[in-house]
Amino acid sequence: EVQLLESGGGLAQPGGSLRLSCVASEFTFTNYAMSWVRQAPGKGLEWVSGISGSGGTTYYADSVKGRLFISRDKSKNTLYLQMNSLRTEDTAVYYCAKDRRWLLLSGAFDIWGQGTTVTVSS
Amino acid sequence: DIQMTQSPSSLSASVGDRVTITCQASQDISNYLNWYQQKPGKAPKVLIYDASNLETGVPSRFSGSGSGTDFTFTISSLQPEDVATYYCQQYYNLPFTFGGGTKVEIK
Numbered sequence: 001e002v003q004l005l006e007s008g009g010g011l012a013q014p015g016g017s018l019r020l021s022c023v024a025s026e027f028t029f030t031n032y033a034m035s036w037v038r039q040a041p042g043k044g045l046e047w048v049s050g051i052s053g054s055g056g057t058t059y060y061a062d063s064v065k066g067r068l069f070i071s072r073d074k075s076k077n078t079l080y081l082q083m084n085s086l087r088t089e090d091t092a093v094y095y096c097a098k099d100r101r102w103l104l105l106s107g108a109f110d111i112w113g114q115g116t117t118v119t120v121s122s
Numbered sequence: 123d124i125q126m127t128q129s130p131s132s133l134s135a136s137v138g139d140r141v142t143i144t145c146q147a148s149q150d151i152s153n154y155l156n157w158y159q160q161k162p163g164k165a166p167k168v169l170i171y172d173a174s175n176l177e178t179g180v181p182s183r184f185s186g187s188g189s190g191t192d193f194t195f196t197i198s199s200l201q202p203e204d205v206a207t208y209y210c211q212q213y214y215n216l217p218f219t220f221g222g223g224t225k226v227e228i229k
Contacts, residue, residue, distance in 0.1 A: 047218040107213025
């Protein structure tokens, strides 16, 4: 069964950093683009960042550009989100999501992880 | 950015009722649309992709239609396990954007 398992969430202070991880299993990781999507408490869904299957191309929402950085490690079948200069408005559940289509980021997500919670507070 | 306007924001219906949710895009998105179901404390689950294709394993009472700017999601016969929030999402352009959600409850 295709699975995504996130980890790394927790409490961080404003201005601090966290690194989220998403381990993929039961599919050829490098064949598919991946994304991070977040959901603030009681709110809707917001796409944050995406990366191509090769890792060579990355994309960001304007709200996180220059502060959050997506990457992937094919040897570990793992997607990352490095979160720097955290703000209170970054508080959310962060989900990783697999693209349905090969290699390029299409946004047609088919599999989501269970999410990891990030709280930014002093 | 493409704005996705979903309506209604909530609805209450009886078991067996037909339920319809609409999603309007601020510009033409062809058929680049997903519909998701999200239950409390859980991740979103894809029900419909490419506006009208049923995801594998999803019950046939769920369906989607539309193209361009106007889309419809239907539950043909509402079941107790369908209580959830439903979202549309466009993937025509970056940034990918979601509708505000429709909370479905049982009357």
